[in-house]
Amino acid sequence: MDQSQEIEFAWLLTTGIGITFMLAVVIILFVVFYQKRLSQQQLHMQELENQQQQQLFSATNQVQEKERKRIAHDLHDDVGVVLSTAKLYLSHLIDQPEIQEVAQKIDQLVDTAAQNVRQISHNLTPQNLEKFGLVSAINEMCKHIQEAHQLEVKFEHNEEERLAFEQELGVYRIVQELLNNGLKHAQASEILLGVVFQPKKFILHYQDNGVGVDLENLAKTSNFGLGLQNMIGKAEVLKGQIKFQSKPANGFRASLNLEIQHS
Amino acid sequence: MSFFINALFASMFVGGLIPVIIGFASYHSLTPVKRLILALMVCSLGLNIIQITLALHSIPNLFIGHIYTLIEFILIAYIYKLKLDKLIPLSVFIAIVVGFVVFSLFNTFVIQGLHANNSYQRTLESVLVVVFVSLYFYKTAKELKVQRIEREPLFWFSAGALLYFSGALFIFIFSNYLLLYSRSLGITFWTAHTFFLLLFYLFSTIALWINPKK
Incomplete structure (x- = not known):
């Protein structure tokens, strides 16, 4: 070449x-x-x-x-x-x-x-909710449960701020669902509820000493699973975040964080 | 010139060694696809070492290429069989592999001979691998199961394989001609081949390194 x-x-x-x-x-x-x-x-x-x-x-x-x-x-x-x-x-x-x-x-x-x-x-x-706000309504709910079910429900809160009614109602329904779960499924003897009003943020804490649940293996079809789904849906509507923490025989914890909307 | 050739051999050796080290370092967490890539890299390194040793002792080493191409194609076909099983029926895969093996044996013992450069076998292999890679890309783009393609090991391996086999295709086609008629041109284009091979090793290293779950 x-x-x-x-x-x-x-x-x-x-x-x-x-x-x-x-x-x-x-x-x-x-x-x-x-x-x-x-x-x-x-x-x-x-x-x-x-x-x-x-x-x-x-x-x-x-x-x-x-x-x-x-x-x-x-x-x-x-x-x-x-x-x-x-x-x-x-x-x-x-x-x-x-x-x-x-x-x-x-x-x-x-x-x-x-x-x-x-x-x-x-x-x-809840008439109380509309008239007197979240703290009063949750207080009343806790009192009723304590009287009717012989279990200790402690509710702690700081100085209340009124939120938009939709937010208050949403939070109230979530608390209702949490307490209902604590009574029906967790067989708890002690429930601790706390709400914190910060300048722009609202925080809800729930804790019980019940039987707990394996959250990862929780079947979506069970009533309890549906309850959790319902709370997640409600928190999303409120543009908030709800987190659950639980293990079998280790109680159940939940926390809700919201940006405050005033009425 | 011999220094340049030695440098080429050294770069092929080092380039082939890196993915093997990376692969064995995380061997227990490797997926089946990654293990096949590692097996391919181990074969490549092993046969490279034999080929280089034989070349340094001036012993004919072209027969290694016939064996290596056969192993390389079977491993690559198996990798894509795992991913393209819904796109290509098993019988077609088997037919392709059997056809390639038959052609390779025929080429080795009848057409080109054991001690000749296996250009026909390499060319056919390159075309088939480019087809597999193209089908894999088509499947990935169509199914959209991969959220972050840059974290998908087989994408990196496929990109490396596509760059190597399509880049080196013309070199394979004309390899006999190059070595026979112009030694200087032959060395130039085998240098280009080494560059494509190093790219393939680099992309295979990335494929073995990354973890899509992270």
Whole structure:
């Protein structure tokens, strides 16, 4: 091979190598950028989906609260009035000696029914919450539980600040769910609740000495798992963060952090 | 010139040694794909050492290339069989590997001979590996299961394999011609081959080093 042929061949070979090598580089870069762009799009879609889900959850919550309010009003205004009227008629019967004993028993039953209706109505829409705020409503809830279930519920708080009512209601429902879990599933004998109002932040702590749960293996279909999902959903609607910590035979802890929105 | 050739041998040896060290350092945590990459790097290093030793003792060493190419292709095909099993049926994989082995044996003993440069075998191997890598890239981009591609070991290995096999394809095609008619050109282009090989080793090292879970 003479020199000019050698140069020509070397040039052709270099061009061939260069083209295939560059092609390989272009393919790799294309795959990287294409994959990254699609991943970002997927992430964006997921964010949108999460946002939509949050809106849906929020709307469901609002409807649920409205319906609770309606049922509470109906119970209080309709059933409550009917029971009061029944009590009024009963007062006439109590004076008659031959049926006095039966009338007294019916009177007691009507009293219990009226009290239960008041309690259910109150649980459905905590009047206390709207009028006096979160601390008062949680205090009352703790008192009721302590009286009814013979367990110690300690509630600690600093100086209260009123939050937006939606936030207060959301936090109240989360506390309700936590206490409900503590009673139903954890079989706790001691519950510690604490709320901290900071200038821009609201923190809720919950701790019980119950049976605890393996959070990682918690089946999503179980009632307790659904309760946790529900609380996570409520915290997301409030734009807050809820964290759970538990191990079997080691109690259950939860903490909620929120940015404060004033009413 | 002999200093330059020795430097090439030394760089191939060191380049091949690094992924082997990295691979064995984290051997217990290696995934099946990473273990296959490590096996490939070990074979490459071992056969490189034999090839270099034979060359330094002026003993013909071209037969090593026939054996190495066969092992290299089977290992690479197995790596992609694990990842492309839904895209390419097992029977097709087996047919490709059996076809390649048959062709290699035929080339070694009939077409080019055991002591000739195995350019046909290398060229066919390069084309098949480029096809596997392209299919892997297509699958990765289509499925979007990988969130961060820069943390995916097989992506790095595939990028290295694509750069090496496509870059060196023309060298493989004309390797016999180069060595036969112009020694100086031959050395120049085998230097380029070493550069592509070092890139392949570098990318394989990254593949063995990174952990997608982190």
